Amino acid sequence: MEKFNEIIKGNTPVLVDFFATWCGPCKMMHPILEELHGRVGEKARILTVDVDKNEALSAAYKVQSVPTLMIFKDGELKWRGAGVHSAADLEKLLEQYS
Secondary structure (H helix, E strand, O other): OOOHHHHHOOOOOEEEEEEOOOOHHHHHHHHHHHHHHHHHHHHOEEEEEEOOOOHHHHHHOOOOOOOEEEEEEOOEEEEEEEOOOOHHHHHHHHHHOO
């Protein structure tokens, strides 16, 4: 599997979902992310990061609540938001960085 830092350095936008298995809103995001993947296809990557299994990464990005979503491109954090977002809203955000 590719390393997180290698993935976010690409010129394809990467949406990262920091989630927890015990989090209700995070469970709501799962089908939304699947729908989003169907909408954007290869134009963007979608990663999920379990905060309980990746504590160092979560701490490095100061994730204090879940779900926290971030968009990276060329290694730079372009957008950050917390809570549940619609597939349409996330698609519009990703299009800005395509």
